[in-house]
Amino acid sequence: MSGQGSDLILERMMTLHPKVIDLTLDRMWRLLGALDNPERRLPPVIHIAGTNGKGSTQAMIRAGLEGAGKRVHAYTSPHLARFHERVRLAGELISEAALTDALDRCYAANGGVEITYFEITTCAALLAFAETPADYTLLEVGLGGRLDATNVVDAPVATVITPVSMDHEAFLGDTIEAIAGEKAGIIKPGVPCVVSRQDERAMAVIERVAARAGAPLLVQGEDWHVSEEHGRLVYQDERGLLDLPLPALRGRHQHDNAGAALTVLRSLGVDEAGCAAAMRDVTWPARMQRLATGPLVEAAGERELWLDGGHNPAAGIALGALLASLPARPTVLIAGMMNTKDCSGFLAPLADHALRLIAVPIPGEDNGLDPEVLASRARAAGLDADTAPTTEAALASAGDAERIVICGSLYLAGSVLKTNG
Template sequence: MKDFAISDDPAVQAQLDRLGALTLPQGRFGLETIRAILTRLGDPQTRLPPTFHVAGTNGKGSTCAYLRAMLEAEGLTVHAATKPHLVRYNERIRLAGALISDHELAARLKQVLDASEDLSPSFFEVTAAATFLAFAEHPADACVIEVGLGGRFDATNVLERPAACGIATLGIDHEAFLLRPEAGVPQEPLSRIAFEKASIARPGSPLVTQAYAPEVTKAVLDVAMQAGARTALRDLDWSAAVGETIAYRDARGELSLPLPALAGRHQADNVALAVAMLRHQQVVTVSPEAMARGIRTARWPARLQRLGDGPLTALAPGRQVWLDGGHNVDAGLAIARHFAGQPLHLVTGMLTTKDPSAIVSPLADQLLSISAVPAPGHDAHAPADFAPFTALPVGSFADVSAALAALPPEGDVLIAGSLYLAGEVLRLNRQIPD
């Protein structure tokens, strides 16, 4: 199954099958292939509305959700490209506020795949090209584009003059790709991650960041200087204090903004980055009032999402069931801060490429039980992989439904550790992202 959703539409499924057959040639890095594909398609990436480009380890998807919500609250139409999809591939491409239709999705994927077959494109290159094609053919006032993996070699990194670029929270993830040996790049791991993410910087475009350790900030500044980008660093060029409101401040003045409806204190930091990106660009105007409305209404599924009534939650009656797709240490710490001191049953299905302690360790003192389940379509950690990080026995279940049905009658539930698992949970509970 890999990263490719199954569609009820035969025309879409035919193209998803073609996507599923693609492989990335071993050792191929760079933007030459995506540029060649886009050239054959008439360079649609040069015909986009003002674009907001967001990279980072954690929080970039939420930042994109806030950007879209605030722009739409201003009355603007917005295209958005986010990843990964949770249930349907269509979630990756949002045209003027609505998910791309099956008819157009099939047509765009076929157009790109037909044009690039001899170039051995990757899944991500085809997806980016199809997204740019769709965006270029439909009018909108702005685009919000989430970087996939890294930044420097991400297939979206072909934009020439974004309205603003943003870098969310940084952490260690995807080490095999982002930390592979290479000369002439920072060698300290987090600085190397910053180098990769900051490489979305463009001449004249503001590069807006969160606050990082000094050596990490230096890596960002070095990249920005080489690119000719203007930087806007948190706690230097702008600040945001989180209390009962978000007290935002920059050279243009101060704003008092509401806390977001999305759960987790870290979401206020994602809000602040989105606000800073809007405040440090000069292409699109968004009022403070629209910012406040967007902050309150933004949605972003599978990020500390409390599940509603459905077939899956019915298996755990009388308790809250929470869902989070986080799978690295920073995500685990954010989850632990949100549930500080609250007893929880953990149901987890983590890919074998991820650290099995990432979620378990930060929550260790408050877990009532741990249930290991498969990650749909992927190799997942076995119960024994979690055992070194907990004194609790780790149960093994065939799926989430079986794990929930076996839980004792008291205690809320957290399902976490994989976005692939999160997508399956949303599908089973009939909460399909729209």
């Protein structure tokens, strides 16, 4: 394998994937052992789980730590345009040489045994993190928490659970309580856990798991509070009050994510300047991002062009609330979704904020929802809807829209970012 590029190694890794995904950590422990257990040699870890807001919260924590002069490793998924986006080494996207080396070593150590793509690439990230000096490591859960491939660190310095809602039911359970139980699996004995605003059923589960582990909880609305006042973000906990810029990421839901990030930063001793940097300097693509340049922006002409990767009912509510907060303009949605998602639940909160929806396929995704099916479900949700063969064709048929929002899938968002350069 030596000398081959990361794309080819990643393609080879896909051939190792089990026929049926069974959530277990056995494959992780086997490969990590063969790699001399890099998970035991990481800089202090902050582990983040939840249904919505994981990536945004991690991005704000990272911006705050870097604003305080710290070097930070970060692991997230999925990527949008290139796999390298998943792994940040000491503040920089992993280089092709470093990624290829880590993947090559993991592939060799695995010895051709079945292992999921996410598991073996997570091992590669942990290997790179263990061998690169930094002050902190941020790990975002891929799926669930209890049996997620990232849940191999015995003693993180903090854990975070962002809002829990229905998603990935086939793997995590079909009730909010079952899903919360999986997310709460990242809670570790004696390690403080920051908890965002939750459904009361999810909160009861999280409290029960934390009590068994002896893990202190820092809960939104009890231990910390966040609100917008006069165009500023006001955060308060037992240490006092912070008056900060609003987060650079748009949407009221980002205020809660900001509060969780600030709670972590305060627990690590980050000062007010670092907390301000967390709000001011954060970037996180495809989270209600307004595209400013590129071929698709040119194709949109004078119309606003926005991109959002949210794909479940909670994300639909957040997107609908954001659209309601923007100046009223005729809005058209261009949407593509995976066939595993609750598209009706995602679309229902958007019906009052758009003239119509144009359903498109997700390029290169075998599990993308047929645009005709998506359009039918959009109509059932109260939207006028039709289809187009590509995003570019949808832009051309958006008619009198003054605002166009491309939404419904991170995979569609990644395709858009690639097309737009």
